[in-house]
Amino acid sequence: MDVQSSSATNGAASSVQTPIIELIDGKYYPSGSHHNTEREIPSEFKCIKEGTATVIYSKDTEAFYNKVQVFNRDTSTLVIKMFNDIRKEEKLNPPQKKRQQKQQAKQQQQESTTTTATNTSEQQASEQQTQPPQPKQQSNDQMDTSDDKKPTYEGIRILEALSATGLRSIRYWHEIPNVKQIIANDLLPEAVEVIKRNVEFNNISDNSIIANQADAIVYMASNTDKAFDVVDLDPYGTAAPFIDGAIQSVDGNGGLLCVTCTDMAVLCGQQPGTCFAKYGSYPQKLKSCHEQGLRMLISSIQTCASKYKRYVVPVLSLSIDFYVRIFVRVYTSPEKVKTIYKQFGNVFVCSGCESYYYENLGGGSSASRKEYIHDHSIPKDNCPECGWRLKLSGPMWLGPIHDADFISKCLDHVQKNTHLFTTHKRIIGLLTAAKNELSDIPLYYYLDHVASVLKCNNIPMNVARSAILNAGYRVSGTHIKPNAIKTDAPMSFIYDMMKEWIKTHPVKQSVQPQSVQQQESTTSTTATTTATTTATTATTTTNSTPIHSDKKLTPGQVILSRPQKSQVSLEINQKALISSKHTGIPTYLPNPEENWGPGRRKTIHQSINASSSNNEDEETNTTNTNEESLSPQTKKQKHE
Ligand SMILES: C[S@@+](CC[C@H](N)C(=O)[O-])C[C@H]1O[C@@H](n2cnc3c(N)ncnc32)[C@H](O)[C@@H]1O
Ligand SMILES: [Zn+2]
Known part of the structure; x- marks a missing residue:
């Protein structure tokens, strides 16, 4: 049976053409379907x-269209498209069926x-015993895996919980195949009219x-x-108040x-108290704060999911311009939820x-973190490299x-269909960088910060x-910033690398420790190869850790x-050469326009001036809202 034709879905074509639409006597029609194709929008x-x-909008509301978010909508369309492909495969060829x-x-x-015959039946019995228990199907599952019925795929249902103009939903409908509904x-009646x-x-x-x-x-x-099948949250400000409902309804x-x-x-990390209140994590102002933010958002979603015996598997997490956008798949498993803490941890x-030192909750380590956390030997108070707290x-x-x-x-699809995505260059660049990131290294370092x-x-x-x-460690870039690296090399090695570099690119005398200067003046040895005694002796404790408090x-x-x-060998390693030859597209593109940013909500969304997305630092304007339909949180905000 042809699955797609059996389902009442949109059946979006893989090669989509931009529809030309006409307004005739107050109704909108596809071009050519009605007599007068010359008529124009009022x-x-x-x-x-x-x-x-x-989408059409009133001329009075000049700036309502948020073109900064085209990349968000392009990427989301792409991700949901690929999700639909995978889901179709999973439904039609479920693991049970394959087994x-x-x-x-066999x-x-x-x-x-x-x-x-006796031998055969014995073997079957033993095989059946070794099969792992099958996961229970959801009541709303769209497949039937019994032998006499072929599984069918009925397509996906999407909830765009905060839709504003419907633009995103319309794109999903036109551009993603197998969308059922x-x-x-939106909260605002006027938005719903739009x-x-x-x-x-x-x-x-x-x-x-x-x-x-x-x-x-x-x-x-x-x-x-x-x-x-898909729940999309795209609010102004934080999505925190919507996570609980989203986890339940996906x-x-x-x-x-x-x-x-x-x-x-x-x-x-600018408002750590607010972050703790909204996301349950306390951030610091880090150089790698954007990835810290991504990780705190994911932990917040997982913490919420755990209450419903669910766990998340991130498929793509992006920090872009002035926002983060993450895509996670949600599964139910009471067993798995009990061990999910292993994916959580703190960063010292x-x-x-x-320098960053990681500690997973409940201990455990990866090769990269072994040095400090294998036996819970996170430095207790001070940094082993510089002695600061x-x-x-x-x-x-x-x-x-x-x-x-x-x-x-995703990359394969967008590379073959660049005409479908206005921002395809940026998508290819960012997704390539994201794909190549070291997956077991949480945060990145800026080389210029290390040098500073x-x-x-x-x-x-x-x-x-x-x-x-060259030293046998791993290294990657990050999609977030071009001049940053992720590596499993410990910071002691990174500083040794810099000392090697300094041998041929000396540090200015005025910023060197006094002892280094003294030694340099009496010997021809470079700064980094000299183990200084004066400064170290003056500032070390019994375990050779300098105390920063003397501020010397x-x-x-x-x-x-x-x-x-x-x-350390600074010789160029061919594997280290970063190139965009394979895509012909640079990884990091500059902002398309000057002053690229979110804009102020009022200007972006004047026409349907949005209500609060429960963000205390945004204006609220919820007039004409049916108060009965509000959640307690929203009601409270409205009256504050
Ligand atoms: C950033 S806009 C959405 C943009 C849209 N997703 C897009 O891609 O074009 C946020 C929308 O959320 C709506 N909103 C705010 N709080 C809401 C709530 N509690 N329930 C439903 N909608 C809400 C606002 O009215 C606004 O239209
Ligand atoms: Zn330090």
């Missing part, structure tokens, strides 16, 4: 096209080689994209019986949850040189934040990557005063 409206969607087929083949083989929800108008304008039936007016928190919490058998947060000041951050950031998700196979599928700690010249990226690889030496001076322990 003078009070303007029209915007993005992807396959065309059954394997078992049958059985047939055995029957042909076994001489007695979309609920485009959604309805745009759905009609794009010639989509109101049963395919249902414009719904509700407080998303209430709606999601009360729609848990028929779970959505299918716990591998459904996809897509979350945007734009409150980067909070997630990046040096207040002097910003450690600060704590956490807890946060320390597990992988992407699925490299999933990203490869030591007050030396910057080490070129390729030289640093070579040195790390800067972190960099303490580091440079110590002898280099590792052999």
Whole structure:
């Protein structure tokens, strides 16, 4: 049976053409379907096209269209498209089915080689015993795996919980195959009117994209019986108040949850108290604050999911411009939830040189973290490199934040279909960088920051990557910033690498520890190869850890005063050469325009001036809102 034709889905074509739409006598029609193709949109409206969607808006509301978010919508369309492909495969060829087929083949083989019936049945019995218990299917599962019925794929249902204009939903409908239905929800009645108008304008039936007016928190919490395959949260500010409902309303058998947060000041450590209140984690102001933010958002979602015996598997987590966007699949497993703490941990951050030391909850380590956490030997108070105190950031998700196979599928698709994605260059660049990130290294270092700690010249990226690889460690970039690295090399090695670099690019005399200067003046030895005695003796404790409190030496001076322990080769390693040859597209593209940013909500969304997304630092304007439909949180905010 042809699965797609059997289902009442949108059946979006893989090669989509931008629809041309006409307004005739107050109704919108696809071009050519009606007599007069010359007629134009009435003078009070303007029209915007993005992807396959065309939305109209009143001319009075000049700036309502947020083109900064095109990348978000392009990437989301791509990710949900790939999710749909994978889900279809999972439904049509579920693991049980595959196992059954394997078992049958094995059985047939055995029957042909076994001489007695007794032997065969014994073997079958023992095989059955060794099969792992099968996971229980969700009540809303869309497949039937019994032998006599072929599994079918009925497509996906999507909830866009905070829809604004319907633009995103319209794109999903046109551009993603197998979409069964979309609920485009918004709190504001006027927004819902806009959604309805745009759905009609794009010639989509109101049963395919249902414009719904509700407080998303209430709606999601009360729609848990028929779970959505995809739930998309794209609020202004934080998504924190919506996470609980989203976790409950997304299918716990591998459904996809897509979350945007734009409150980067909070997630990046500017307001640690607010971050703890919203996300349950205490951040520090780190150089790698954007990844810290991503990881705190994921840990917050997982903590919420755990209450419902669910766990998340991140497939793609991006920090872009002024926001984060993450995609996680959600599964139900009471057993797994009990061990999910292993993916969580704290980061101890040096207040002097910003070295990071990781500690997973419950202990455990990866090769990269072995040095400090294998036996819980996190430095207790001070940084082993510079002696300054450690600060704590956490807890946060320390597990992988992407699925490299999933990203490869996305890349493959977008590379073959660049015409479908306005921002395809940026998507390819960022996704390639994300795919290549070391998945077991939580945070990144800026090489220029490392150099600034030591007050030396910057080490070129390729030289640093070579040195790390030459020493047998791993290194990658990050999608977040071009001049940052992730590595499993310990900081002691990174500083040794810098000492080697300084041999040929000396630190200015004025910033060197006094002892180094003295020694340099009497010997021809370079700064880094001299183990200084004066400075170290004056500032060390019994375990040779300098105490920063005497403030005699800067972190960099303490580091440079110590002898280099590792052999470092700065010779260029071919594997370290970063190139965009394979895509022909640079990884990091500059912002498309000056002053690229979120804009102020009022200007972006004047036409349907949004209500609070429970963000105290944003204006609220919830007039005309049916108060009964509000969640307690929203009501409270409204009256504050
Ligand atoms: C950033 S806009 C959404 C943009 C849209 N997803 C897109 O891609 O074009 C946020 C929307 O959330 C709506 N909103 C705020 N609080 C809400 C709530 N509690 N329930 C439902 N919608 C809400 C606002 O009215 C606003 O239209
Ligand atoms: Zn330090």
